[in-house]
Amino acid sequence: MREAAASTARINRVVIEPVSRVEGHGKVTLLLDEDNRVHQVRLHIVEFRGFEKFIQGRPYWEVPVLVQRLCGICPVSHHLAASKALDQVVGATRITPTAEKLRRLMHFGQILQSHALHFFHLSSPDLLFGFDSEVARRNIVGVAASHPDIARRGVLLRKYGQEVIRLTAGKRVHGTGSIPGGVNKNLSHAERAELQRDVDTMVAWSADAVALIKRLFADNAAFYESFGAFRANRLSLVGGDGALELYDGALRATDADGAEIFDQADVQRYYELIHEEVKPWSYMKFPFLVCRGAAAGWYKVGPQARVGQCDYIPTPLAEAERRAYLAFDGGAALHAPLGYHWARMIEMLHAAESIRALLEDDDLSGAELVAGGSRTGRGVGVIEAPRGTLIHHYRVNEDDQVVMANLIVSTTSNNQAMNEAIRQVALKYLDGRTITEGLLNHIEVAIRAFDPCLSCATHALGRMPLRVELVDADGKVVGSLSR
Numbered sequence: 100m101r102e103a104a105a106s107t108a109r110i111n112r113v114v115i116e117p118v119s120r121v122e123g124h125g126k127v128t129l130l131l132d133e134d135n136r137v138h139q140v141r142l143h144i145v146e147f148r149g150f151e152k153f154i155q156g157r158p159y160w161e162v163p164v165l166v167q168r169l170c171g172i173c174p175v176s177h178h179l180a181a182s183k184a185l186d187q188v189v190g191a192t193r194i195t196p197t198a199e200k201l202r203r204l205m206h207f208g209q210i211l212q213s214h215a216l217h218f219f220h221l222s223s224p225d226l227l228f229g230f231d232s233e234v235a236r237r238n239i240v241g242v243a244a245s246h247p248d249i250a251r252r253g254v255l256l257r258k259y260g261q262e263v264i265r266l267t268a269g270k271r272v273h274g275t276g277s278i279p280g281g282v283n284k285n286l287s288h289a290e291r292a293e294l295q296r297d298v299d300t301m302v303a304w305s306a307d308a309v310a311l312i313k314r315l316f317a318d319n320a321a322f323y324e325s326f327g328a329f330r331a332n333r334l335s336l337v338g339g340d341g342a343l344e345l346y347d348g349a350l351r352a353t354d355a356d357g358a359e360i361f362d363q364a365d366v367q368r369y370y371e372l373i374h375e376e377v378k379p380w381s382y383m384k385f386p387f388l389v390c391r392g393a394a395a396g397w398y399k400v401g402p403q404a405r406v407g408q409c410d411y412i413p414t415p416l417a418e419a420e421r422r423a424y425l426a427f428d429g430g431a432a433l434h435a436p437l438g439y440h441w442a443r444m445i446e447m448l449h450a451a452e453s454i455r456a457l458l459e460d461d462d463l464s465g466a467e468l469v470a471g472g473s474r475t476g477r478g479v480g481v482i483e484a485p486r487g488t489l490i491h492h493y494r495v496n497e498d499d500q501v502v503m504a505n506l507i508v509s510t511t512s513n514n515q516a517m518n519e520a521i522r523q524v525a526l527k528y529l530d531g532r533t534i535t536e537g538l539l540n541h542i543e544v545a546i547r548a549f550d551p552c553l554s555c556a557t558h559a560l561g562r563m564p565l566r567v568e569l570v571d572a573d574g575k576v577v578g579s580l581s582r
Contacts, residue, residue, distance in 0.1 A: 350363075
């Protein structure tokens with residue numbers, strides 16, 4: 100994070116703890132000098148998980164189920180990333196068409212439900228009512244009261260995605276459908292017909308969601324473009340032809356201007372491209388591109404990176420919206436944290452279109468579910484989770500036990516980007532004199548734009564215990580706020 104150099108003046112600290120309406124626990128600290136200038140802003144992740152250690156010693160076939168417990172919002176992403184890594188261990192260099200298409204369908208259901216949850220439940224209150232609006236109203240209940248049709252569609256879009264997951268994974272949360280080498284069930288014709296009944300409505304509602312965020316951007320262009328804006332490198336998977344690819348593909352990285360850093364890089368050798376830096380004030384690491392170094396190599400992942408650097412989206416409605424997104428005010432939405440919401444809804448539309456197309460494919464009801472081959476001792480699985488590029492890397496010994504695990508989750512890759520966004524917001528909106536709930540919410544809105552998954556918590560209408568004090572250079576409390 101680029102920080103202003105601290106002077107010899109006395110430094111005061113403002114703390115926001117916890118950050119609300121995100122999955123997990125974190126806090127923000129701001130360091131101000133005696134003139135109330137911002138010297139430093141940091142997002143701290145204060146919980147420790149330890150999954151990379153306590154899955155060691157477990158049989159490898161347990162891992163796709165175990166690692167889902169990292170998250171109750173995006174368990175499918177970990178389920179599939181682990182399965183893809185362990186495909187290599189069991190020698191399934193190519194799984195069967197039925198298994199791949201069922202996994203893709205499961206993944207699109209995950210993208211649909213997760214994007215709907217974040218946009219409608221967690222972020223739409225800020226976008227519809229304003230960042231400074233009455234806090235008692237700024238939640239999904241308030242949205243339901245003032246915009247009942249929007250709230251209803253958000254709930255039903257998520258419900259549909261969860262049904263796709265249930266029918267492909269066995270359960271809506273923490274399913275067991277994907278296994279090393281393939282899947283353990285197919286989709287019957289009756290189940291496909293059940294999902295087909297409502298899929299056209301899901302596509303239409305997803306298109307309406309894109310129209311909603313596009314209209315909000317158009318009506319508030321100057322604010323939406325400048326709020327927390329920064330420039331950064333980008334990383335994502337792409338298909339062999341550069342298409343948006345959420346399940347498989349190779350790694351592409353570009354700089355803030357869209358110039359290629361690397362393309363079609365083999366995911367099995369991700370560790371040659373990405374390293375992680377550790378800093379003493381956070382449990383979350385700071386990944387960076389090796390070729391650019393730690394200072395200049397940090398990057399962002401997720402919808403904004405994926406939609407911004409792919410060559411095209413392989414579904415027609417989403418592709419048309421991608422073009423509109425890139426063209427908006429000369430590409431300004433690509434560098435605005437709030438532009439994540441727009442890209443997120445484009446991806447939700449793509450997921451709905453993809454589900455509709457896949458449900459026509461008879462391979463979903465095929466009988467060949469598992470493939471195998473010569474055993475190996477390692478595997479890497481990379482997938483585009485709703486929040487960004489997700490990497491699972493395992494080594495397995497001759498007794499079938501996991502002896503090494505390395506996970507680079509999406510939010511970790513966005514760590515530096517989130518810190519930069521809140522720094523920009525603090526520099527512009529924090530006046531150092533009057534603390535208001537709306538001001539605190541501005542900082543949290545910048546974090547929520549990335550849809551961070553710190554773990555699973557704080558979804559209760561955005562109301563979490565919070566106390567903030569502002570102390571002047573003499574140590575006197577000049578302002579405070581509790582909620």
